[in-house]
Amino acid sequence: MQALIAWVKWAGLTVLLLVAAFIIKVAWPTFVTIARQLVRRPVGLAAACVLGALYFGAAFAPFLATHRVSDLNLGQTFHPPTALTWDGGPAIRIYENIDPTAAKYEPVAGxxxxxxxxxxGFEYELFGFIKTNRHLLLPDYAALEQKLGHEIDPAAYPVFLLGSDSTGRDIYSRLLFGSQISLTIGLIGIGITMTVGFLVGGLAGYFxxxxxxxxxxxxxxxxxxxGLYLLLALRSALAPHFESGQMFVVIIIILSLVGWAGTARVLRGMSLSIRSRQFILAxxxxxxxxxxxxxxHLLPNLASYLLVAATxxxxxYILGEAALSFLGLGIQEPSASWGLMLQQSQQDMKVFFLNFWWLLTPGAAIFITVIAFNLIGDTLRDIVDPRTRSQQ
Known part of the structure; x- marks a missing residue:
């Protein structure tokens, strides 16, 4: 199923990039103007940089991750984030489990x-076809063994940059792998929505x-x-126990079916207005x-609206996937998505009683992503709005 998810993900993104490249080609002057204006607006530019970093992390998730998405370490449950330090080079602190029952850890001095x-590290396929086992940062256990003078069990010296969950899985690695699903669903889903909305709305307004x-x-x-009830109804009408690869495809289809109607209605009105202009008649x-x-002729005049509406x-779409996964109707184990990680955190009440705050980092990731998209969307709307340009 992981192979199916990877195939759908990269195939969908490839098609999306081809469609986006075609739209940019036919509406190149509009996009050049938008890009020049965006650079001059610090809020929108900052939001674009944040989104760029998030999607970079999603694209290179296996390279940046320190563990596989489902690697367990039952001896290191609820491990706090390992602190980075400098000891003749980059290093991480070693922690001792002083109370296994309460999952209390203390850093070992020095x-x-x-x-x-x-x-x-572990082998993976970058972009679905580049096989490698290189990772950005990994603990050097050979150097530690040489320093201690005896062999060690790597599981006893873990690296959890954002802590671990109730089964000892690395939150940081799962957050990266989860971003591949949560962020990709948004892009592919909105690509399908805008395409269907343009075809239905544009043709309805033109003809x-x-x-x-x-x-x-x-x-x-x-x-x-x-929308939420339609989303749940469509999901409930399908088989209750889809595997993660099948569910990934199903969620994209469901979100696209729910979302295209509003876009089609707006594009229909714009097409009605544009079809009577002189260049269309000519x-x-x-x-x-x-x-x-x-x-x-029609698509270039709708490109600015499509860009703003998509953003x-x-x-x-990201919140829709998170809601389905949080309710247990979306992505299932052993895969990871931000909504599924939140559901697992919510199920374990220790996050509230013992202050395991790092289990809520998927919620912070969703919050940051949603805010960044809304900020850049508002910036793009101001750029393409003729009333805003006339006031400047």
Whole structure:
């Protein structure tokens, strides 16, 4: 199932990049203007940098991770984040479990484990086809054995940069692998939504007539149903025990089915306005085909709205996946997503009674991602809004 997730993820992102490249090509002047304006706005630029860092972490998750997504260490449950230090080079502190019942750990004074850059660890496939076992940072157990003068059990000297959970799994590594699912679902889902919304809304506005009537009645029916209830109903209508690879595909389809209606309605109104303009009438009088008119004349005039709408809508897809996984209807073990990690944290009440705050880092990741998307979306909306430009 991990192979299915990887295949769908990279295939979906490849198609999405091709579609995005085509849209940028046909609407290049618009995107150049937006990029120049974005650089001058510090809030939007900062949000773009945060999102860039998040998606970089998702793309290179196996390289940045120190453990596999499902590696267990039952002797190091609820381990606090290991502190970084400097001991002739980068190193991490060594911790002693002073109370296994209460999971209390204390750093051993003066003891540390050296870290090696680009060390060899578990094997993985980067981008789905590059096989390697190199990682950015790994503990140098050979150097520690040489320092101590005897062999050691690596499981007794773990590296948990963001702590461990109730089964001793590394939160940092699971957060990286979980971002591949949570962030990818948002991108692929919004790509499908915008494509369907453009085809239905654009064609309805351009052609009008019976197709317009039927399309808008379908849109109004979907918009009349509360989104969360429609999401849960669609999920409940499917098999209850999908594996993670199948669930990854199902969630993308469900979120796309729920989200395209609003986009189609707005694009239909914009297409109605654009189709009566002189350049559309001139193209029709010259005998250009419908497909060429839609892609060469209609799409460039809708590109700025599509960009803003997509940016502001992606958080909804991320929250939708998190909600399904949190309720136990989304991604399942042994895979990881931010919503699934939150559900596991919520199930263990020790996070509240014993202050294991690091179990809530997936919630912080969701919060930061949603805020960043909304900030850059608001910035893009200000850039493309002619009323805002006229006031500057």
């Amino acid at each position: 003891e540390s484990i050296p870290l090696k850059i680009f060390g060899k 009008g007539g019976r197709f317009d009537f039927l399309a808008m009645r379908l849109v109004e029916f979907l918009m009349a149903i509360p 193209a029709e009088s010259m005998g250009q085909g419908t497909g060429k008119i839609l892609l060469k 502001l809508s992606i958080p909804g």
